[in-house]
Amino acid sequence: MPSHVLILGGTAEARELAAVLAARRGLRVTTSLAGRVARPGAIAGEVRIGGFGGAEGMAGWLREQRVDALVDATHPFAAGITTNAAAAAAATGVPAVVLHRPAWEPGPEDRWHTVPSLSTAADLLPRLGRRVFLTTGRLGLAAFAHLTDLHFVVRSVELPEPPMPPHTEVLLARGPFTVADESALLYDHCVDVLVTKDSGGEATAAKLTAARELALPVVIVGRPPLPDGVKAVPDVAAVLTWLGLSLR
CATH class of the missing domain: 3.40.50.720 (NAD(P)-binding Rossmann-like Domain)
Known part of the structure; x- marks a missing residue:
């Protein structure tokens, strides 16, 4: 059971996940936004704005803030952030997962x-x-x-x-x-x-x-590939399962 979850946000799924986790008593939730959108809208839990300074900076923040679970819920094309997150998680030993929504599939008339x-x-x-x-x-x-x-x-x-x-x-x-x-x-x-x-x-x-x-x-x-060895799940419910939490 984690005590501090960092969400790399900017998507609807990240906002949904933050709302679900922030409602859990005793669980600290921080959503990090890159700051490219001036008015990102209300997000449950704590919010930080701006970059970390690469993988090394993110790793330092994970240690300083005692993060024990990292959820990369950024846009599927935010390849640089995903690469840095994977490296930071590996350097610190913080468990990490990518919320990677399923790709679109064409139908016969497309x-x-x-x-x-x-x-x-x-x-x-x-x-x-x-x-x-x-x-x-x-x-x-x-x-x-x-x-x-x-x-x-x-x-x-x-x-x-x-x-x-x-x-x-x-x-x-x-x-x-x-x-x-x-x-x-x-x-x-x-x-x-x-x-x-x-x-x-x-x-x-x-x-x-x-x-x-x-x-x-x-x-x-088409989407950029995920870094090697990264665990990916398709939705918020799967993230909760990975965190050891029930959807309620």
């Missing part, structure tokens, strides 16, 4: 093109459409900046950082979004191709359903 990187997605786009709904995050637009003949609709919680394509329309919005929301967006903006990362989960899957119903091609950027 027109998916799975690629290994944002740059590969950019190379493929001119053959698929002219008006692109781009939902790969505000930090990855540089990979598409050279596509001067395409029009991009970019949705982000906060303003994206340049460089970005010259013909870019930014929509500031925070999900979750319904299928009706996504269908209306695709229709109103005359989108003919969707680009997204394989985030997995239900929170952002509505756009895939909308694209399927409109018979639009979808470019899916």
